[in-house]
Amino acid sequence: xxxxxxxxxxxxxxxxxxxxxxxxxxxxxxxxxxxxxxxxxxxxxxxxxxxxxxxxxxxxxxxxxxxxxxxxxxxxxxxxxxxxxxxxxxxxxxxxxxxxxxxxxxxxxxxxxxxxxxxxxxxxxxxxxxxxxxxxxxxxxxxxxxxxxxxxxxxxxxxxxxxxxxxxxxxxxxxxxxxxxxxxxxxxxxxxxxxxxxxxxxxxxxx
Numbered sequence: 197x198x199x200x201x202x203x204x205x206x207x208x209x210x211x212x213x214x215x216x217x218x219x220x221x222x223x224x225x226x227x228x229x230x231x232x233x234x235x236x237x238x239x240x241x242x243x244x245x246x247x248x249x250x251x252x253x254x255x256x257x258x259x260x261x262x263x264x265x266x267x268x269x270x271x272x273x274x275x276x277x278x279x280x281x282x283x284x285x286x287x288x289x290x291x292x293x294x295x296x297x298x299x300x301x302x303x304x305x306x307x308x309x310x311x312x313x314x315x316x317x318x319x320x321x322x323x324x325x326x327x328x329x330x331x332x333x334x335x336x337x338x339x340x341x342x343x344x345x346x347x348x349x350x351x352x353x354x355x356x357x358x359x360x361x362x363x364x365x366x367x368x369x370x371x372x373x374x375x376x377x378x379x380x381x382x383x384x385x386x387x388x389x390x391x392x393x394x395x396x397x398x399x400x401x402x403x
Contacts, residue, residue: 226285229345230276233284236341237272240333248326257319267320271311275334278306296346297339304335362386368393 244250245264253262279285282303284296308331315322362378364371371391378386 229285232341232345233279233338234272234276236337237275237334238268240337241268241271241330244326244330244333248323248329250322250326253318253320253322255318255320257317262318262320270314271307271330274310274314275303275307278310279303281306296342300335300338300342304331307331360386361389363390363392364388365392365394367395 245268250264252264253267254260255262279300282299284299284303308327311327311331312324315327364374366374371393375388375391378388
């Protein structure tokens with residue numbers, strides 16, 4: 197009984213450490229992506245505002261000046277919130293280029309609506325063309341940035357990095373179908389380490 201208890205404790209501790217390591221890895225990856233996306237938005241917006249000679253803003257409703265860098269920083273936070281809302285930071289999306297780009301476009305539309313709402317609430321004068329160009333440039337820069345990150349991740353995955361060890365359990369036909377599916381969807385990053393075929397006993401009806 198003592199041996200069994202020790203084995204249980206060791207297994208529980210190993211599982212806990214593995215779960216924590218995965219959680220920390222996801223947190224730091226998402227934090228890095230958020231930082232990159234914020235930087236992309238700030239750079240793109242700054243370029244547009246400089247080209248279009250935008251200066252500090254004034255809220256005629258609340259009667260205060262708003263520094264352009266503060267406005268850009270708030271816009272980047274809105275940008276991150278909208279991208280998160282549409283699912284850009286889900287781990288399965290990072291390796292799927294088409295789905296990621298669709299989510300980025302959707303997030304940019306939501307961000308545009310929120311920025312326009314912010315301008316309306318503060319009653320600051322920012323031309324709609326300027327807002328649209330800033331969001332469009334931010335979208336293009338973010339797409340290029342994510343493409344570079346995606347290529348790096350896929351290159352690392354080809355070497356076996358960042359993969360999730362997976363055991364397939366099911367009927368032989370189901371396992372074959374799952375293996376075929378996972379081979380076509382390498383961006384999901386599941387690495388099959390074992391299979392456990394099961395079947396129905398026709399005599400007693402048990403699995």
